Amino acid sequence: MKNFVGKGKQWMNNAQVRIYELSKELNLENKELIAICNKLNIAVKSYSSNISESEAKRIRLAAEKLASKNGTPKNELGITSHQPKSPEIISQNPLASLHKQQILGILKPIILTNRPFNTPELSITTSFHKIDSEDWGYTLVSSTIDSLISNIESQTALESYPDFWQRRERANELIFDLLGQEPRLVYVRRKGAGRNPGEEIWDLTIATDQHDFQLPARLEKLGKTLGFIAVVEQDGRGSLKVLSAKLLQLSQGNADGYAVPYRLRLLPNHDYHINIPPTALARMAAMPICGDHLPTEAHLRIWEVFLQIEEKIAKARQFCVPFFSHNGFGFGRSITFVIDITSATVDGSNENSLAVEKFWERVKQAKNEEVKLFETTPTGQNRCSSRKLGTIKEILPNSCTISIRLKDSLADDMAAGRYQLPATGFLFFEAFGDIQQIQRKKEALTQLKQGRTQNPYLGNFLFDASQARLIQETVELRPEDLLLFSANPSQKAAVEMVLASEDLVLIQGPPGTGKTTVIAEICYQVALRGGRTLITSQANLAVDNALSRLVHNPVIRAVRKGNAEKVAEEGQPFLENRVISTWLENTATDCEKNLTQRLDNVRVLQ
Incomplete structure (x- = not known):
């Protein structure tokens, strides 16, 4: 003990400070701190390097002097480094700087553009901001190290690191840059059992579907997100063992029913020795495994054949006909084309x-549907040079003419002289709405096949409704809880069942039994509980009818999506360009009505 005290000063000078911890203390990014180190001739290898306490004091002093000189707090200190575009050449000496080729410069203080993770400016419309950030440890297998460097940087960059330790350090630096400096929103999914007993495979992907969570700059530049496949021990010990790291399309960073959101920092386990938190293991254990609830090939094949038939029927309505004159040189909203049948x-x-005969049959079927105009034959590359013309208004076979009701935007352009119809051309109809719906169904089947659905159990009950999960707890609504006091017992029971169900409710009833009333009540009750409802139908009128039943309540903020020209009168006030003014007007009226009622009550009491 005496010997220890006698050498206290020397012991303090030999105390080790990690670069990463010092960067947090000074509120500087790793690269910025390394820039200061190199300026002071303090040799560091990476963010995980250790320096002596005396060297740390020199760095603190330099940062304070720089801040004092420029009148800027340390947390607004910006220190940048400029790297050459060619791959870095690393010194064979492990203690030499990994950034030897950098041209270092300490610029005037700037306010960093990257906000801290929980600043008030960030939107709190999503619950993801309420998730506590977590640090998870990781280890990389050798093949992952190589693939990470070659994918993020290049194969040439990989070859510039001849030794394994150099590649490992570079891979750790890349992960620190992407997921170690600040928490990132990451979606984690269970993929099934690992090779050894007690192991499980997890998929981790940096999220891309939340505007408040930006991608790391490297990934933003590449236009990709990053995904990992990792092995996790059942007890969380040993951290994540990363088996692969791949760049993914941005769409693969979207949430689905299998994804658990985490705000994560990944740190190398050989430096930090961090296990997976027990709470994270418990959350993951409660989730279904991707693939457990996928539909069979037989189920999917039936739908694929059905879509092929639908597509064949839609294409059977298609036609193209040349026109050689029209009366569209004035300012009318309707134009008649003379065609060559x-x-x-x-x-x-x-x-x-x-x-x-077949041609006129197809034209009659397409009445009130949209046609396109081509100035040249719509084949090959010319298929991309169309202009949306309008809808078929009138068909006159005897005079070989077709009248088109122009799109409002096109009619306005013609009236202002910004566009003039060609004297000759082609009218083309391809049942665009039908083809688009079929394409959406194909995309939905692909998502279902890959298990990327919002409800992970969808594959179970979509093809067999009896497989939907049974209601566990019932919901009972009191009369005063209802939006529509006129709802009868059967309508109220239907709404209660919807609120209690986890998967699927089928409501059947002949016309006049109040299905639209039930839809309106469901929208209100779901909104009260902080949820959202999508009303969709094959017919525009059905959606607009449902909107018309929504008695105004400030908690309901309905928006009508769709082509304004096809929206019925009942749905017009809810279109995107009018919905805010509609809500404000209705809310003001509602407030005045409530105030009047309260004043009347006060007068009665007086």
């Missing part, structure tokens, strides 16, 4: 000609 085809190709 003998040259009508399915798609503009002469090999796919249409008989006159």
Whole structure:
């Protein structure tokens, strides 16, 4: 003990300070702190390097002097380094700086553009900001180290690190840059059992579907997100063992029913020895494993065949016909085209000609639907050069004419002289709405096949409703809880069942039994509970009818999505360009009504 005290001063000078911890203390980024170290000729290898306490004091003093000289607090101190575009050449000496080729400069103080993670400026519309950040440890297998460097930087960059320790350090630096400096929103999914007993495979992907959580600058520049496949021990010991790291399309950073959101920092386990927190293990254990609830190939095949039939029917409505004159040189909203029916085809190709009878049959089926205008034959690359013209208004086979109701935007452009119809061209109809719906169904099947659905159990009950999870707890609504006091017992029971169900409720009833009333009440009750409801239908009128039943309540903020020209009168006030003024007007009226009622009550009491 005496010997220890006698050498106290020397012991303090030999005390080790980690660069990473010092960067947190000074509120500087890792690269900025390394820039100061190099300026002071203090050799560091990476963010995980250790320096002596005396060297740390020199760095603190330099940072304070720089801040004092420029009148800027340390937390607003910006120190930048400029790297050459070629890969870094690393010294063979492990203690030499990894940034030897950098041209270092300490610029005038700037306010850093990257906000701290929990600043008031960030939106709190999403609950993800309420999630506590966590630090998880990780280790990299050798193949992951190489693939990470080659994917994020390049194969040439990988080859510039001849020794394994150099590649490992560079891979750790990349992960620190992407996921170690500040917490990132990461979606974690269970992928199944690992190779050894007690192991499980997890998938970790940096989120891309939340505007308040920006991608790291490197990934933003690449236009990709980053995903890991890792092994986790059942007890969380040993941290994440990362088996692979891949750049992914941005769409793969979206949440689904299998994803658990975490705000994570990943730190190398050989430096920090961090296990997976027990709370994280418990959350993951409660989630289904990706793939456990996917539909069978037989189920999917039935739908794929059905979509092929739908697509064939939709294409059977398609037609293309040339016109050689029109009356659209004035300012009318409706234009009549004189067509050459003998040259009508399915798609503009002469090999796919249409008989006159078949052509008129298709035109009649397309009445009130949208057609496109082509100035040249719509084949090959010309298929991309169309202009949306308007909808078919009138068909006159005897005079070989078709009247088109122009789109409002096109009519305005023509009236202002910004556009003029060509004297000749082609009218083309491809059942765009049907084709688009079929494409959406195909995309939905792909998402279902990959297990990327909002409800992870969808694959179970979509093809067999009896597989939906049974209601565990019932919900009972009191009369005063209802939006529509006129709801009868059966309507109220239907709403209660919807609120209690986890997967699926089918409500059947003939016309006039109040299904639209039930929809309006569901929207209100879900909104009260902080949720959202999507009303969708094959017919525009059905959606607008449901909107018309929504008695105004400030808690309901309905928005009508769709083509304004096809929205019924009941839905017009809820279109995106009018919904705010509609809500404000209705809320003001509601407040005045409530105030009047309260004043009347006061007068009665007086």
